[in-house]
Amino acid sequence: MTQVLEYPALTLPNYPQPDARGRYAEFGGRYVPETLIPALQELERCYLEAKNDPRYLEELDYYLRDFVGRPSILYYARNLTEKLGGAKIYFKREDLNHTGAHKINNTIGQAxxxxxxxxxxIIAETGAGQHGVATATACALFGLECVVYMGAEDIRRQSLNVFRMKLLGATVIEVTSGTSTLKDATNEAIRDWVTNVRDSFYILGSVVGPHPYPAMVRDFQSVIGEEIKKQLLEREGREIPDAVVACVGGGSNAIGVFAPFAYLPAEIRPKLYGTEAAGDGVETGRHAASVNGGKIGVLHGSKMYLLFDENGQIIPAHSVSAGLDYPGIGPEHSFYAQAGIAEYVPVTDAQALEAFQSFTRTEGIIPALETAHAIAFVHELAPTMQPDQIIVVNLSGRGDKDVTEVMRLLEKVEGISH
Amino acid sequence: MPTTLTQNRIQSAFDQAKLEGRAAFIGYLPAGYPSHNEYLQHAKTLLEHVDLLEVGMPYSDPLGDGPTIQKAGEKALQNGATISSMFESVKVLRSSSEKPLVIMTYYNPILAWGEARFMDDCVASGVDGLILPDLPPDEADTLRPLALERNIKLTFLIAPTSTPERIEIVALACTGFVYAVSVTGVTGARATGALHEVPAMLERARMHTTLPIAVGFGVSNRESAQAVADVADGVVVGSAFINTLERGGDLGALALEIKQGTRKPS
Incomplete structure (x- = not known):
């Protein structure tokens, strides 16, 4: 076929795999009901086969280019660079992907x-709704039935995305158990999968969950970082920036920009910064900062840094951003944190809201509230660096979905003056 | 009492039921549900009828459980259920019963408490075994030696989706009894008649173990208990008890009715 020649296959990367039990050092694993173990073994087998099948890779490459719009642009943020007066700041524009975020890289691969x-x-969970929309989109494209679980609280915060999913033909199921947010939607999705495992495929949206999900989602998202290397080489004559910054909830956009650099020798590895949602502040207990405020525990099939009390009960996460409102951080990030490969820094709701507004005015780009956490940290980082140094920030998603919620929050804060 | 009885109350309970021509009757109730004191009353009622009591430690994210047990667990947690209060309950129950008491919970509470500490508290309070639905044998490498040293029996689960290889791994890892899940799904009372996959699963497991095999998920009345008792060594009932308590029904009467269904076909 001529198409094969027009679209030479990308190769999915061969980063270090977790061990045979799906472990990154002590993190990861498969802490799930026995009912799912054979399905996970089958998924692992099929994924490894697909990863080495040129026909699968050609298809993936084709849809990433012609449907998603890859490669995404690496944008030099001149205004922000000049404003902060330090390192050169580039943004990887995942917000320009079809459906407006990085999530589609993974859902196309899994679909x-x-x-x-x-x-x-297809079953999926969603927090901010971006993964739900990306899954519903892939399902519409490939003619698959789609059921998305979403917490009642997130349905309220992200009503636009709920409607998008419905338009795309998905069934959105409101989850009212527990805290009615992403972790509970994930519980419900897993319960559905346990029940319908023989005919259903669970498209997990982040680098969490039982093996092989964290490794598989990482591989699909690493297209972001692999493109950065090529684009930076063209623009700056070098593949490796000095710092990489991304926001982290479960950690899928961050792993996409970290993994291509994480296993480089320490001397040439860029500084990798994951910004955790610190909500009202880590010290207040109302946050979603699993590394800075959590301990090693098990949730949704994986051992990772997690928020829980002395009885092992999960402490509800809190963040202004629905996409970061998750009490754990994926096992590979947990490993990076423990091994000192990446650093995870807390960013509060207030800092993120400030960055959301100022960045919009400085660069003419409305970022997702999730991404605003990464941008807030860049304000601290860039001035400490030299003008010949380079920061790459993953602009993981666009902020259209957040404007009503931000409007509500700003009216609340500025209510007195109205 | 012969030492073997105190050493392995679980095996004795299955043996005794068999002698009486029954499958063992296993009841589940979450500790602290609906409140600490009411739980103790209900658990004592169940202990009059069951051969083995599963003491649930409620957990915030019980992904193997259906709505009935989820809601009961939430209620217990709201009313202050903790790991300490669960062990207190076990001590109280142990002081008046020699029937086996087995904790059923998820792995994170045990990790949070400390695996060795949790096992020590099991011994101190008179717990006989553990069932952890999100801990397959592959992930039990740290827990297993701690349990073995203290003679705390471990029960792992097999499911209708289990391959012959998985059934062998699970059957060999169990030290108390084997728990066979009757359907692909979460816990909860169901209509009867979904047991067609169970006999083959049990037959396969029996190739690898002489331990008793109990079947759970979906048993809610005398008929469904009878269907399980026809093929298994034990019948597990949980959600049906909670549904009855939620309705203000008679727990003892339901237990008695289900127990009649555990009689083996002669």
Missing amino acids: LLARRMGKKR
């Missing part, structure tokens, strides 16, 4: 895998 495995029904 193609589901189709290859003959599964016709």
Whole structure:
């Protein structure tokens, strides 16, 4: 076929894999009901086969280019660079992908895998709704039935995304158990999968969950960082920036920009910064900062840094951003944190809201509230660096979905003057 | 009392039921549900009828449980259920019963408490075994030696989706009894008649273990208990008890009714 020549296959990367049990040092694993173990073994087998099948890779490459719009732009933020007066700041524009965030890189990969495995029904969880929209989009494209679980609180915060999913033909199921947010939506998605495991494929949206999900989602998202290397080489004559910054909830956009650099020798590895949602502040207990405010625990099938009390009960996460409102951080990030490969810094709601507004005016780009956490930290980082140094920030998603919530929050803060 | 009885109350309970021509009757109730004191009353009622009591430690994110047990667990947690109060309950129950008491919970509470500390508290309060639905044997490498040293029995689960290889791994890892999940799904009372996959699963497991095998998920009345008792060594009932308590029904009467269903076909 001529198409094969027009779209030479990308190779999915071969970063270090977790061990046979799905572990990154002590993190990861498969802490799930036995019912799911055979399905996870099958998924692992099929994924590894697909990863080495040129036909699968050609398909993936085709849809990433012609449907998602890859490669995404690496944008030099001149205004912000001049304003902060330090390192040169580049933004990787994942917000310009079809559906407006990085999530689609993964859902296309997994939906193609589901189709290859003959599964016709797709299950997904969603927080901010971006993964739900990206999953519903892939399902519309490939003619798959789509069921998305979403917490009642997030449905309120992200009503626009709920409607988008419905337009795309997905069934959105409101989750009212527990705290009615992402972790509970994930519980419900797993319960659905346990029940319908024989004919359903679970498209997990982050680098969390039981093996092989964290490694598989990492591989799909690493297209972001691999593109950065090529683009930076063209623009700056070098592949490796001095610092990489990304926001972290479960950690899928961050792993996409970290993994291509994380396993480089320490001498040439860029500084990798993950910004955790610190909510009202880590010291207040109302936050979603799993590394800075958590301990090693098990949730949703994986051992990772996690927020829980002395009885092992999960402490509800808090963040202004629905996409970061998750009490854990994926096992590979947990490993990076423990091994000192990446540093995880807390950013509060207030800092993120400030960055959301100022960045919009400085660069003419409305970022997602999630991404605003990364941008807030860049304000601290860039001035400490030299003009010949380079920061790459993953602009993981666009902020259209957040404007009503931000409007509500700003009216609340500035209510007296109205 | 012969030492073997105190050493392995679980095996004795299954043996005794067998002698009486029954499958063992296993009841589950979350500790602290609906409140600490009411739980103790209900658990004592169940202990009059069951051969083995599963003491649930409520958990915030019980991904193996259906709505009935989720809501009961939430209620218990709201009313102050903690790991300490669960062990207190076990001590009280142990002081008046020699029936096996097995804790059923998820792995994170045990990690949070400390695996060795949790096991020590099991011994001190008179717990006989543990069932952890989100801890397959592959992930039990740290817990298993701690349990073995203290003679705390471990029960792992097999499911209708389990391959022959998985059934062998699980059956060999169990030290108390084997728990076979009757359907693909979460816990909860269901209509009867979904047991067609169970006999083959049990037959496969029996190739690898002589331990008793109990079947759970979905048993809610005498008929469904009878269907399980026809093929298994034990019948597990949980959600049906909670549903009855939520309705203000008679727990003892339901337990008695289900127990009649555990009689083996002669």
